[in-house]
Amino acid sequence: MEPVHPEFVPDPSLSQTEMEALQRNIAEAARFDDDLGFSPDTMARAGDTPDDDQTTLTGGDRTTAPPLVAGVDQAFVDDRAVSAIVVLRNGEVIERVSAVKRTEIPYIPGLLSFREGGAILAAFAELETDPDVVLVDGSGRIHFREAGLATHIGVTLDVPAVGVAKSLLCGTPAQSLEETYPEGTRIPIAADDSVETCPNGTVIGHAVQTRQYDSPNRYINPLIVSPGHRVSASTAADLVEGTADGYKLPEPTRLADSYADEAKAASSDPSE
DNA sequence: GCGACAG
DNA sequence: ATCTTGTCGC
Numbered sequence: 001m002e003p004v005h006p007e008f009v010p011d012p013s014l015s016q017t018e019m020e021a022l023q024r025n026i027a028e029a030a031r032f033d034d035d036l037g038f039s040p041d042t043m044a045r046a047g048d049t050p051d052d053d054q055t056t057l058t059g060g061d062r063t064t065a066p067p068l069v070a071g072v073d074q075a076f077v078d079d080r081a082v083s084a085i086v087v088l089r090n091g092e093v094i095e096r097v098s099a100v101k102r103t104e105i106p107y108i109p110g111l112l113s114f115r116e117g118g119a120i121l122a123a124f125a126e127l128e129t130d131p132d133v134v135l136v137d138g139s140g141r142i143h144f145r146e147a148g149l150a151t152h153i154g155v156t157l158d159v160p161a162v163g164v165a166k167s168l169l170c171g172t173p174a175q176s177l178e179e180t181y182p183e184g185t186r187i188p189i190a191a192d193d194s195v196e197t198c199p200n201g202t203v204i205g206h207a208v209q210t211r212q213y214d215s216p217n218r219y220i221n222p223l224i225v226s227p228g229h230r231v232s233a234s235t236a237a238d239l240v241e242g243t244a245d246g247y248k249l250p251e252p253t254r255l256a257d258s259y260a261d262e263a264k265a266a267s268s269d270p271s272e
Numbered sequence: 273g274c275g276a277c278a279g
Numbered sequence: 280a281t282c283t284t285g286t287c288g289c
Contacts, residue, residue, distance in 0.1 A: 074279075076280055107280075109277035116279070116280095138278045148278065169278045194276085218287070224278080 001124050004158040005029070010117030012104035019111055023147035026155050027197055032141055035230040036160050038067040038132050043242035066090040069243055070131035071252025072123070072153070074116050075260040077268050079103055083119035084260035087129045088252050091245065096255075098263035099123040109169065110144050113152035120153055133160040133231070133239060135252050139169045140228035140236070142189055142205040146197045154229025161228030162236040163205070164253055168224050170194040177207055180219040185209040186237055187222070206237045210244040220248055 003009055008026055034040075042064050070087045084098040099122035105115050120136075139148030140163030148169070154161025168177065171189040181187070187207040191198050198204070205226025212220055227236045243250035249257070 074280080076279090081280095107279060109279090112278055143278080163278085165278050167278065170276085213288080215288075 001127055001130060001157055001159070003121065003156045005156050008152070008156040009121060010114045010152060010156075012114050012118065014114070016108075016111070019114055020145060023143075023145040023152070024197065026152055027146040029155050030141075030146065030151050030228075031230045032146075032227045032232060033230075034232050034235050036067075036133060036235070038064060040235050040238050040242070042066055043239070067132035068094060068129060069239070069250075069252050070127075070129075070134045071250065071254070071256035072120055072134060073137045073253060073256040073260045074119060075264040076103070077264055080267070081116055081119040082260050082264045082267060083116070083123040084256045084263055085123050085127055086252055086255040086259055087127070087131050088243075088255070091251060093255065095127065095129045096259055097123055097126040098259065099126055100263075100267055112138055113147075113149045116149065117152060117156075120149075121156070124153075124157060131159065133162065134228070135162050135164050135240070135243070135250055136228060137164060137253060137257075139163045139165050139224070140205070140226040141233070142169055142171050142224060142226040144170055144194060144196060146195065146204070148226070148228070150226070150228030158229070160230040162231055162239055163224075163226040163228050164240060164250065165224040165226075166221070168207070171204055173207055177222065181209045181212065181222065183209055183212045184241070185222070188233075189224070189226070203233050205233055208237050208240055210241060210250070211246070211248040223248065 136150035140150035150163030
């Protein structure tokens with residue numbers, strides 16, 4: 001798939017001020033409410049009975065096929081970024097692609113999309129499938145200008161997108177994230193003074209505990225989930241919870257992560 | 273000036 | 280993100 005908004009394609013040669021200006025425009029074009037082509041509750045998972053998705057004469061419309069969910073993740077080799085995309089439906093891999101691109105700028109908090117965005121869009125250009133929603137590694141609305149990596153990619157491609165991060169970039173959690181929470185716990189993240197584009201108190205995402213150990217002194221940190229584009233904060237959390245399958249990371253993200261490592265190894269293999 | 277900051 | 284062994288727990 002190709003960019004619907006070429007003017008938003010991340011350009012690493014821009015000045016920092018120009019990058020920030022572009023992010024403000026992207027945040028204005030972003031929709032942080034649900035505009036999905038499917039019902040978030042049609043998320044069947046691996047192991048589910050296939051005929052669960054057939055029509056019920058008297059029930060609601062259950063003819064809708066489970067959505068195509070894509071996971072995107074990157075790996076790095078020297079000055080190159082390897083982006084991998086894995087598309088799943090019903091827990092089954094439908095397609096996977098990867099692309100390699102040189103990184104033009106270093107990692108700068110708040111400007112991640114200008115470092116990784118090029119490789120990601122190159123990978124999407126290779127993708128034949130049109131995913132219903134994309135899970136991007138990093139923040140979406142939880143960003144200083146509400147334009148994190150997931151928002152940048154989602155708006156540029158005009159595809160529903162969700163940000164899945166392992167740590168909090170900004171914003172204030174309703175409860176401390178230092179505690180150990182049981183699976184299923186969802187803690188709202190509110191905008192604070194560090195988020196300069198929206199009122200303080202706005203819920204810009206959630207900490208989501210997709211996995212937790214049963215026993216004593218070992219614990220797992222929650223994921224930080226936020227809307228990227230065309231998804232609300234609560235639906236973003238629903239989608240991540242609905243695609244997680246026994247691991248902390250949702251399946252599409254987990255598979256993209258390992259595929260990126262494979263592609264990275266292959267790209268730096270002399271015998272190839 | 274200092275702190276804080278996804279991957 | 281990346282560099283890596285051991286260690287805990289089911």
